[in-house]
Amino acid sequence: MNRVEIKNLNKKYSNFSLKNVTFSIPNGYVTGFIGKNGMGKTTTIKSIISLNHYDGSVIFSNTNLHENFDNQKIGVIMDDSFLAKDWDITLVNKAMKVGYDNWNEELFYSYLIRFSINKKMKVKELSRGMKIKLMLAIALSHRAELLVLDEPTSGLDPSMREEFCEIISEYMEDENHTVLFSTHITQDLESIADYIVFIDEGKIILSLEKDEFLEYFKILKCDLEHQNTINESAVLGKKINQHSVEFLVRADDMKAVSNKFIEDKVSIDRIMVLYGRKK
């Protein structure tokens, strides 16, 4: 069962457009949303949470958000905190109490203690990591069933990133919870994602279960002199180094690999680096 179904999502800007974006977010799993910067991740997310106008449909728990604007069950963590900078935590709590129908004040304060966030601090005094934790505490305190995370770990140090991923894993212990995790720090997804959706230039390239996603590609390396021996139609991207060339290919198109090539380990990171690259 899918928690969210995005169908034929189109959004046009003067210099960029989303083109028929279609994918699903399965219920009870973490879906990683990957793509380079400026490829449409944030625009897609903004459409999911109704922050922009779009063509197409976003169906959340069998309800079309275009027709029935109801996303209180969605918790959002974006680059911007959406909180007044001069609010202290008490005012944040008051605002959330007004805004969310299912706000749980006690739970919120318990998360603040857990995350070591001082109630007297103002939003503007919080570090980036603290702000993310505050947003997480908010998302978890209004009983969100879907967490939409847009680059939550960028700018965090490794220990804070790990702590963040641990909290997400804990959240996922409830089988009714679902996460869409957009990031270009793909190491985070290696550990917690179950599905991967890959977007490039406003189009969904691939949407698969994580292991299938990794198996879909092969990374081949060869000397510079052998680079022209590869079947060009199978190549999805390449990187020319000083003495060697790296190719990203579709695994199905390259079942038999010539001995002039060696297979390298496939990772989400390498796929993103190589995909669409021409030199």
Place this chain on the structure above:
Amino acid sequence: MNTIKVFKLDLLSIKPYLTLKNLVIFIGLSVIYTALSKNPATAIAVSQMFALLFSSYPFMVGEGAGIDPLYRIFVIEPGDVVKGRYLIAGAFVVISLIFGTVLSLIISQIYSIKGILDMLLLNVPIIFLVITIIIFLEYPIYFKYGYMKGRTLAGVPFMFLGIAFMVPNFFPEFVKMILKFFVMNKGICIISLVLIWIITLCISYTHSNKVYSERDF
């Protein structure tokens, strides 16, 4: 219900700026200007400057922190945000008018100024209408462009106000004639003002609603 939510949230968003320091500045300025002009109506005028200032604060704070997307996340329809903002502007004007009126009454007692009640009965409704009309002109600009971009354009109503004050110098006879007409026909004068107020409110609200509903965040 969501309009009240917006009202409360906007109030919370500007709460950090509704400080004792600002209240002291407001009272201090009102007292100084009124003492200098020896006109209790000055207290009302100064209070309205504060009302104008605070009515733009939800836009300023909202833009700085990206609070408008938060309202969408709370599932508040754009129409309710617009209604809530007009409601809070109205509340600011009324509260500051009450404040200004009380202050001018106190000052008139201190300076033993007579006829204060007649003056208030004439000035308070007119100031209310003028200030709210200025807000009605400003709000669609803020809703369309946000606070930073709209700030310059929002100065246009003040420019018109300035021009309106200069007009009598260029057409003294014509203005005298009009004033005389209104003095002779107070009923028509009041009805005209109220009509202008209602028309401005309707146009302003409709336009704000339209532009805000079309905005992406």
